[in-house]
Amino acid sequence: MSAIPREMSLDSTGAMLREGYTFISTRCERLQSDIFETRIMLAKAICMMGAEAAREFYEPDRFTRKQALPKSALWLLQDQGSAQVLGGAAHRHRKQMFMSLMTPASIGHLSDLVAEEWRSRIARWQGRDEIVLHQEVEDILCRSVCRWAGIPLTESESPTRTREFAAMIDGAGAVGPRNWRGLLLRRRTERWARDVVDRLRSGETTTSDGVAAQVVSRHRDLDGKLLDIPTAAVELINVLRPTVAVARYITFGALALHDHPEWRERLQTNDDEPLEFFVQELRRYYPFFPVVAGRVLQEFDWRGHRFGQGQWVILDLYGTNHDPRSWQEPHRFRPERFRHWDGSPYNFIPQGGGDHFADHRCAGEWIAIELVKTAMRLLTREMTYRVPAQDLRVDLSRVPAIPNSRFLIDHVQGL
Numbered sequence: 001m002s003a004i005p006r007e008m009s010l011d012s013t014g015a016m017l018r019e020g021y022t023f024i025s026t027r028c029e030r031l032q033s034d035i036f037e038t039r040i041m042l043a044k045a046i047c048m049m050g051a052e053a054a055r056e057f058y059e060p061d062r063f064t065r066k067q068a069l070p071k072s073a074l075w076l077l078q079d080q081g082s083a084q085v086l087g088g089a090a091h092r093h094r095k096q097m098f099m100s101l102m103t104p105a106s107i108g109h110l111s112d113l114v115a116e117e118w119r120s121r122i123a124r125w126q127g128r129d130e131i132v133l134h135q136e137v138e139d140i141l142c143r144s145v146c147r148w149a150g151i152p153l154t155e156s157e158s159p160t161r162t163r164e165f166a167a168m169i170d171g172a173g174a175v176g177p178r179n180w181r182g183l184l185l186r187r188r189t190e191r192w193a194r195d196v197v198d199r200l201r202s203g204e205t206t207t208s209d210g211v212a213a214q215v216v217s218r219h220r221d222l223d224g225k226l227l228d229i230p231t232a233a234v235e236l237i238n239v240l241r242p243t244v245a246v247a248r249y250i251t252f253g254a255l256a257l258h259d260h261p262e263w264r265e266r267l268q269t270n271d272d273e274p275l276e277f278f279v280q281e282l283r284r285y286y287p288f289f290p291v292v293a294g295r296v297l298q299e300f301d302w303r304g305h306r307f308g309q310g311q312w313v314i315l316d317l318y319g320t321n322h323d324p325r326s327w328q329e330p331h332r333f334r335p336e337r338f339r340h341w342d343g344s345p346y347n348f349i350p351q352g353g354g355d356h357f358a359d360h361r362c363a364g365e366w367i368a369i370e371l372v373k374t375a376m377r378l379l380t381r382e383m384t385y386r387v388p389a390q391d392l393r394v395d396l397s398r399v400p401a402i403p404n405s406r407f408l409i410d411h412v413q414g415l
C-alpha cells in the first residue's frame with residue numbers, strides 16, 4: 001500500500017473556510033494527485049476529486065453519511081433521522097418515498113404552479129423601482145412548493161416560511177452568526193412541520209392523494225411503523241427547503257443571461273435543446289454544494305491506498321465539475337459543451353453522483369433542472385427588465401455562494 005500525499009499544514013480548517021470552493025482542487029493540483037490527507041477540525045480527513053474518485057465514493061453501501069458532517073451543517077441540511085443518514089435497505093426504502101414524488105407529471109405540476117405564481121408577480125414588479133430577484137424567487141418557490149405539497153400557505157405566513165428556509169440554506173455552510181440564525185429559525189419550521197403532520201394524521205386537515213405532505217406523513221419504514229412525528233417533519237422539510245434552494249441556480253441563471261446575452265436570444269426561441277444545455281452548464285459552472293462527505297463502512301483499496309473502516313472522506317463536487325480531464329476550458333461558461341457530454345453519473349455531480357434510487361444522489365435533481373428551465377423561459381420569453389449597476393461578484397470563499405447584490409432588476413415589463 002502507498003501513502004496518501006499529505007497537506008503540509010497541521011490543520012486545514014482555517015484554509016478551508018478561507019478558500020471555500022477551491023480548497024480541495026488547488027491542493028490536488030499542487031500535489032499532482034486526486035487525493036490527499038489533511039486534518040479538519042483536528043480530525044484526519046481524506047479529500048478527493050475527479051470522476052474516478054466519485055465512482056469510488058458512490059459505490060453502493062461503501063460509505064455512510066453518519067457523522068460525516070459537522071452537526072451545525074447537518075441540522076440545517078438533511079438532519080438526523082433523514083434518508084441521508086440511513087444505509088442499505090432502510091435507505092433505499094426511504095429514498096423510494098422521495099422518488100415516488102418525482103414523476104414527470106408531478107414535477108410538471110410543480111413547474112406550472114411556479115410559472116403561475118411568477119406570472120402573477122410580473123404585474124406587481126412592473127410598478128416597483130427595484131426588485132431583488134433572489135428574494136422574490138425564493139418566495140415564489142416557497143409558496144409554490146408548499147401548495148404542491150398539499151400545504152398551501154396564507155398570505156401572512158408565506159414570508160415567514162420563506163425567511164426560515166432561506167436562513168437554513170444560507171446558514172448551512174457558515175460558522176458563527178449566519179449558522180446560528182439558520183438554526184434558530186429552523187426550530188420554528190420544525191414546530192410548524194410537526195403540526196402539519198399531526199393534523200394530517202388526525203384527519204383535522206386533508207390533502208389530495210399522492211401529494212408530498214400526505215406521502216411523508218403516511219410513510220411506513222421497513223418495520224411497518226409510521227415515522228415518528230419529528231422524523232416525518234424532518235423529511236417534509238427535506239422536500240420543501242431544497243426546492244426553495246433552487247432559487248440559487250435561478251439567480252445564477254439570471255447572472256449568466258446578463259453575462260452572456262447571446263444565450264438570451266437562443267433561449268427566446270421555442271427550441272428546448274439550447275435551454276437544456278444552458279441549465280446543465282449553469283449547474284456545472286456556478287458554485288453551490290462544494291463537497292459531500294462520508295465515512296467508510298467497509299475497508300477498501302483504491303489506487304494502492306487503503307481506506308480503513310470509519311475513515312472520513314470528503315469528495316469535491318465543485319472541483320469535479322471543473323476538472324479539466326472531463327471538461328475542456330472548465331472555467332468558461334459554454335453550454336454547448338453538453339451536446340457532447342457522455343452522460344456519466346460521476347463527472348458532472350452538482351447534486352451528487354451515482355444512482356438516484358440506490359445511492360445518496362440528490363432525490364430532487366429532476367425538480368431542480370425543471371424549475372430552472374421554467375424560470376429561464378419566464379425570464380427570456382415572458383418579461384423584459386434592466387439590470388442596473390450593482391455588485392455582481394461571486395465570492396468563492398462564501399458557502400453557499402451567491403452574487404453579492406442578490407441580482408437586482410428594474411424596469412420590468414411583461415410580454
Ligand code: HEM
Pocket residue numbers: 065078083084085095098238239240242243245246247249288289291292293350351352353359360361362363364365367368
Ligand atoms: C437546489 C438544488 C439542489 C442541490 C444543489 C442539491 C444537492 C444535494 C446534494 C449534494 C446531496 C447529497 C448527495 C450525497 O450525499 O451524496 C443531496 C441530497 C438530497 N437532496 Fe438535494 N439538492 C438540491 C435540490 C433538492 C430538491 C429540490 C430536493 C427535493 C425536493 C432534494 C432532496 C434531497 C434529498 C432527500 C437528499 C438525500 C438523498 C439521499 O441521501 O439518498 N434536493 N442534494
